[in-house]
Amino acid sequence: xxxxxxCLHCDMLxxxxxxxxxxxxxxxxxxxxxxxxxRDPYGRVLSFTIAGIILLIMAxxxxxxxxxxxxxxxxxxxxxxxxxxxxxxxxEVAIMVAAFIIIIPAFILVLLLLLCIPLHAGHYHPWLIPVxxxxxLTQNWSMVEVFIIGVIVSLVKIAAMxxxxxxxxxxxxxxxxxxxxxxxxxxxxxxxxERIEALQRA
Amino acid sequence: xTTPATTAASRNLAACHLCCKLAPPELHHCxxxxxxxxxxxxxxxxxxxxxxxxxxxxxxxxxxxPIMITDQLGTSEGSTILGGVxxxxxxxxxxxxxxxxxxxxxxPIGKLxxxxxxxxxxxxxxxxxxxxxxxxxxxTEFVGKWSMxxxxxxxxxxxxxxxxxxLAIRPGIAALCFAGVVIVTMIAAExxxxxxxxxxxxxxxRDN
Numbered sequence: 001x002x003x004x005x006x007c008l009h010c011d012m013l014x015x016x017x018x019x020x021x022x023x024x025x026x027x028x029x030x031x032x033x034x035x036x037x038x039r040d041p042y043g044r045v046l047s048f049t050i051a052g053i054i055l056l057i058m059a060x061x062x063x064x065x066x067x068x069x070x071x072x073x074x075x076x077x078x079x080x081x082x083x084x085x086x087x088x089x090x091x092e093v094a095i096m097v098a099a100f101i102i103i104i105p106a107f108i109l110v111l112l113l114l115l116c117i118p119l120h121a122g123h124y125h126p127w128l129i130p131v132x133x134x135x136x137l138t139q140n141w142s143m144v145e146v147f148i149i150g151v152i153v154s155l156v157k158i159a160a161m162x163x164x165x166x167x168x169x170x171x172x173x174x175x176x177x178x179x180x181x182x183x184x185x186x187x188x189x190x191x192x193x194e195r196i197e198a199l200q201r202a
Numbered sequence: 203x204t205t206p207a208t209t210a211a212s213r214n215l216a217a218c219h220l221c222c223k224l225a226p227p228e229l230h231h232c233x234x235x236x237x238x239x240x241x242x243x244x245x246x247x248x249x250x251x252x253x254x255x256x257x258x259x260x261x262x263x264x265x266x267x268p269i270m271i272t273d274q275l276g277t278s279e280g281s282t283i284l285g286g287v288x289x290x291x292x293x294x295x296x297x298x299x300x301x302x303x304x305x306x307x308x309x310p311i312g313k314l315x316x317x318x319x320x321x322x323x324x325x326x327x328x329x330x331x332x333x334x335x336x337x338x339x340x341x342t343e344f345v346g347k348w349s350m351x352x353x354x355x356x357x358x359x360x361x362x363x364x365x366x367x368x369l370a371i372r373p374g375i376a377a378l379c380f381a382g383v384v385i386v387t388m389i390a391a392e393x394x395x396x397x398x399x400x401x402x403x404x405x406x407x408r409d410n
Contacts, residue, residue, distance in 0.1 A: 008397075010396065012403075072366060085360055146377045150351045153302065154355045
């Protein structure tokens with residue numbers, strides 16, 4: 001196995017052979033994070049992924065927020081957030097919102113399942129390489145944590161106007177955003193690719 | 203001067219941007235994952251600059267036009283990004299006003315300025331060290347997507363605030379322009395290659 005890697009931010013070569021479990025490597029020149037070794041990384045990612053998928057399904061099944069004023073009430077689900085923007089004639093914005101908060105994160109979670117089950121069990125499959133590429137190409141484009149901040153800001157904005165209640169779906173989405181972030185951050189790019197290559201050779 | 207650092211490029215190795223594999227750039231494709239392989243991101247400066255100019259142009263309508271329109275009892279009133287911050291300040295919601303101001307005004311402008319500065323200084327000698335400029339790039343890359351907060355706020359309010367004919371909120375054209383600014387600057391940050399900053403420094407060290 002080749003134990004040398006180059007920093008993607010300054011091109012400095014670094015030898016990461018001596019890295020032990022629980023240690024992280026940073027570039028000696030620019031300080032950029034290189035890689036880290038975890039104990040049972042794929043087991044960790046899998047558990048957060050499975051929890052995230054269950055929570056995302058829940059977040060799509062119940063009411064997200066309800067808004068009531070002077071006897072009138074409006075209840076929305078998570079999907080209606082991009083849906084309403086679409087109805088007002090802005091399909092581009094609706095597609096972006098749906099992609100960043102639901103579609104891309106759901107896609108990444110499914111790919112994480114396909115990637116981490118074989119890596120955890122130690123089997124090689126030809127789909128591992130395209131699946132890993134899909135994850136690392138799209139992971140910058142999920143905005144689940146940003147959306148949570150967006151919900152909180154919206155609530156404060158209209159709190160004076162009417163009574164707003166948080167539905168089960170909101171709490172499920174909040175839990176999903178935590179699980180999703182932990183699943184993605186526990187997957188180390190360098191270690192994951194080295195493992196795929198080692199399994200391919202075996 | 204300091205001894206030249208051992209970079210991947212000095213040993214004729216290119217690091218794959220997707221899987222970190224080191225391979226000679228003559229292969230053109232990464233031997234492990236098959237992604238396109240380059241010593242440096244291709245046409246990095248031109249692409250980044252073109253995207254930055256696009257973002258600047260989009261940022262003008264994003265601030266001039268209303269980002270959302272409130273229809274209340276037959277009257278409709280639009281509010282721009284800055285207008286929304288001022289209304290929140292009048293209501294005394296200072297923390298939320300600060301969040302919106304930071305993510306929708308300071309982050310996009312700061313990001314555009316930082317990226318223009320990095321592109322401008324990449325081939326020049328500056329008092330700001332290469333390491334500091336790389337940190338600047340890392341911050342720019344990290345904060346990028348947080349500007350989407352305002353677009354999400356509009357989407358949530360549009361869906362939620364809908365009470366018969368009494369009260370409704372519609373999205374304004376600025377929401378589309380602003381989402382465009384965020385996405386285009388994110389792509390600009392991705393197309394910039396911070397290794398160019400270090401290449402310039404090494405060249406200077408060699409000349410000395």
